[in-house]
Amino acid sequence: MLKSLEIKNFKGIKEGTISDLAQVNVLVGRNNSGKSTVLDALLLMRYVFVITDYLGNDGLEWTIKRRVERGNVNYRELHYMLNTQEPIYLQAAFTDGAKVVQQWGVVSRQLNLSSDVGGNTKGHGTVQMDPSWIRTPENFRSSSQFENVASHIGYDNATLIALGHLLDPSTIRFPFLERFWEKIVLDRRDRVLRDMINGIHKLNIEGFSLMPFAGHNRLVALLPDRSVAVDWLGDGLRYALNILALGMLLEGTILMVEEPETHQHPESLKLLTRTLFELARRQNLQLFLTTHSWELMTYSLEAAEQTGVELAMHHVRLNDKGMFDTRSIPLPDAKLLLDIGHDIRLSDKYIGAR
Amino acid sequence: MPPLVVEGITDAVFFCGLLRRHLSEVRVNFMDQPGKHRIPASVTGLQADGSLLEFDFRNQDPETGGGRDRIPEAVRALIRDIGVLHLAVAKDLDGNTPDIVVRSIRDVVLNLLGGPIENVSEEKFRIQNVRLANIPKGQWVTVAVIPMGLYDDPDLKALGITRHAMEDYLIKMLLLDESLRPGLPQFRQLLLDLLNVIRGESYKVSIDSSKELFQLVKPVVKVAGNRFNDTGVINALFDKANSAILESVVAPVRGQLQQAVAL
Numbered sequence: 001m002l003k004s005l006e007i008k009n010f011k012g013i014k015e016g017t018i019s020d021l022a023q024v025n026v027l028v029g030r031n032n033s034g035k036s037t038v039l040d041a042l043l044l045m046r047y048v049f050v051i052t053d054y055l056g057n058d059g060l061e062w063t064i065k066r067r068v069e070r071g072n073v074n075y076r077e078l079h080y081m082l083n084t085q086e087p088i089y090l091q092a093a094f095t096d097g098a099k100v101v102q103q104w105g106v107v108s109r110q111l112n113l114s115s116d117v118g119g120n121t122k123g124h125g126t127v128q129m130d131p132s133w134i135r136t137p138e139n140f141r142s143s144s145q146f147e148n149v150a151s152h153i154g155y156d157n158a159t160l161i162a163l164g165h166l167l168d169p170s171t172i173r174f175p176f177l178e179r180f181w182e183k184i185v186l187d188r189r190d191r192v193l194r195d196m197i198n199g200i201h202k203l204n205i206e207g208f209s210l211m212p213f214a215g216h217n218r219l220v221a222l223l224p225d226r227s228v229a230v231d232w233l234g235d236g237l238r239y240a241l242n243i244l245a246l247g248m249l250l251e252g253t254i255l256m257v258e259e260p261e262t263h264q265h266p267e268s269l270k271l272l273t274r275t276l277f278e279l280a281r282r283q284n285l286q287l288f289l290t291t292h293s294w295e296l297m298t299y300s301l302e303a304a305e306q307t308g309v310e311l312a313m314h315h316v317r318l319n320d321k322g323m324f325d326t327r328s329i330p331l332p333d334a335k336l337l338l339d340i341g342h343d344i345r346l347s348d349k350y351i352g353a354r
Numbered sequence: 355m356p357p358l359v360v361e362g363i364t365d366a367v368f369f370c371g372l373l374r375r376h377l378s379e380v381r382v383n384f385m386d387q388p389g390k391h392r393i394p395a396s397v398t399g400l401q402a403d404g405s406l407l408e409f410d411f412r413n414q415d416p417e418t419g420g421g422r423d424r425i426p427e428a429v430r431a432l433i434r435d436i437g438v439l440h441l442a443v444a445k446d447l448d449g450n451t452p453d454i455v456v457r458s459i460r461d462v463v464l465n466l467l468g469g470p471i472e473n474v475s476e477e478k479f480r481i482q483n484v485r486l487a488n489i490p491k492g493q494w495v496t497v498a499v500i501p502m503g504l505y506d507d508p509d510l511k512a513l514g515i516t517r518h519a520m521e522d523y524l525i526k527m528l529l530l531d532e533s534l535r536p537g538l539p540q541f542r543q544l545l546l547d548l549l550n551v552i553r554g555e556s557y558k559v560s561i562d563s564s565k566e567l568f569q570l571v572k573p574v575v576k577v578a579g580n581r582f583n584d585t586g587v588i589n590a591l592f593d594k595a596n597s598a599i600l601e602s603v604v605a606p607v608r609g610q611l612q613q614a615v616a617l
Contacts, residue, residue, distance in 0.1 A: 266388075294386075294387055295388075298387075315436070327435060327436060327437060327488050329435045329436075333431045333434075333435045334435075336424075336427055336428065336431050337431050337432070337435065337436070340359070340412045340413040340414070340424070340428045340431075341385060341390075341393070341395060341410075341411060341412050341413070341414060342357070342412055342431075342432065342436065344436070347436045347437075349410075350356070350357060350432070350436060350437075350438040350439065350440070350441075351436065351437045351438070351439065352437075352439045352490075352493065
């Protein structure tokens with residue numbers, strides 16, 4: 001499990017570390033405080049190992065483009081203040097003592113990757129990136145240096161194969177469920193998914209099915225008296241469906257969800273939160289949830305107590321010099337702080353300038 | 355402005371009432387979480403010199419009842435987990451002297467931060483951080499303690515009150531201000547008689563705290579519509595109190611509040 005992540009010269013972060021990560025991590029903080037950048041950093045780390053994610057997106061390209069659809073992918077935008085002279089530095093530390101370091105240099109067109117366990121470097125390698133970066137990781141993966149590194153960071157048992165899977169509210173616009181529906185149906189996880197969604201949204205869906213529609217297949221919810229394309233259903237249901245479907249397919253990896261509260265009624269959010277914690281426990285997932293929602297924070301505390309899953313709340317902030325500052329608050333203290341009326345989201349009001 | 359750690363909802367209501375009478379353009383903000391809409395979250399207002407006074411309350415959840423036992427935990431969590439650099443703590447004296455109350459909070463903060471300590475005033479101190487990761491090493495954390503209660507007050511002493519709390523001020527206001535208890539001119543005697551009966555051979559109920567005494571007198575003084583609602587009664591007392599008498603009773607607390615804010 002990921003225990004800490006150090007980030008340098010990446011997007012809005014000049015320097016900073018998020019540490020004391022738990023199995024479920026709730027990231028709170030003001031807008032532009034670096035919450036999503038943490039998730040993007042994990043996506044970039046994963047990119048070395050897996051180029052295309054479950055959603056069929058090129059991880060790197062999607063990281064750059066997910067905010068704004070642009071014609072060209074400009075890698076400068078990954079660098080802090082667009083300063084490509086300084087390489088991007090990412091260091092992930094895991095609970096078993098393993099560490100992985102990636103350094104991406106646009107100017108040098110060089111990707112350095114190393115891993116160590118217990119302070120001893122076990123593998124390292126450098127690869128020249130091609131001008132577009134896009135195919136570089138594939139070259140790297142076929143190299144012996146990569147095997148040196150990967151064998152020491154759990155690549156084989158998939159702890160890093162999918163270092164990050166990220167869902168954000170924009171995914172509800174894509175009919176991405178079709179992409180991996182086969183995997184869900186093969187061992188009838190569709191029934192589990194149906195029960196989850198019915199429970200969370202108080203519906204009576206009898207099942208999901210792919211149906212031909214205007215020349216392509218479309219996922220359809222089978223209701224007692226009619227069938228409705230999932231794309232026509234409410235945004236809250238579709239986002240929950242996407243989150244849970246992806247969560248069910250993953251095991252022993254990280255699942256990142258941006259603002260799971262999006263479009264959710266508070267009661268649905270409570271049940272969705274509890275279901276996510278149960279998924280985390282059952283499928284050995286490490287969750288990263290970003291939020292601005294008071295309800296999600298309190299429901300997470302409840303879910304952690306009910307399921308026994310370890311939870312940490314992380315208050316993050318970013319100053320105008322790009323210094324990223326995080327406070328990790330474990331469960332009992334997070335509960336106490338909310339109990340005494342301290343809104344963790346607004347903590348910056350009481351913290352001195354860094 | 356520092357967060358103000360209090361023991362419970364009634365203390366927050368007390369401070370709101372006190373500042374409402376003293377400041378201009380006072381605004382009380384209530385918690386916006388479901389089920390907590392009637393709990394004061396913060397109070398802001400302008401002082402005579404035009405400066406803003408603002409306090410955010412902590413430690414007053416109705417389900418847990420707040421409580422003085424939770425004050426050390428609350429102080430620790432705010433400093434250790436959040437990295438709060440300046441806070442105020444209002445804690446009932448109970449059976450202690452003001453000095454002991456200040457020392458009890460100082461010990462909590464000292465154990466957390468571990469650094470050298472400097473006294474800013476009798477009830478305010480600052481301690482340097484040498485231990486915590488959430489606060490830069492060498493950073494000073496300032497804490498102001500407001501020991502709540504009228505220690506050594508002769509009127510309360512005459513009533514046999516030895517455990518002091520926020521309610522001391524309310525009892526004192528009732529004793530001094532006839533406008534708060536219409537129809538009860540002999541209020542002081544009534545209290546003594548009442549206490550004598552309750553403490554006497556027939557009942558043997560020990561009442562030595564103003565908290566308990568206030569619960570007894572609350573329905574008798576009929577100051578608010580709902581005589582059993584603490585919040586309503588405290589608000590009504592502040593609304594109806596004679597300005598000069600009120601000032602004489604609460605001026606020291608208000609002074610402590612203002613001192614708590616100053617860095």
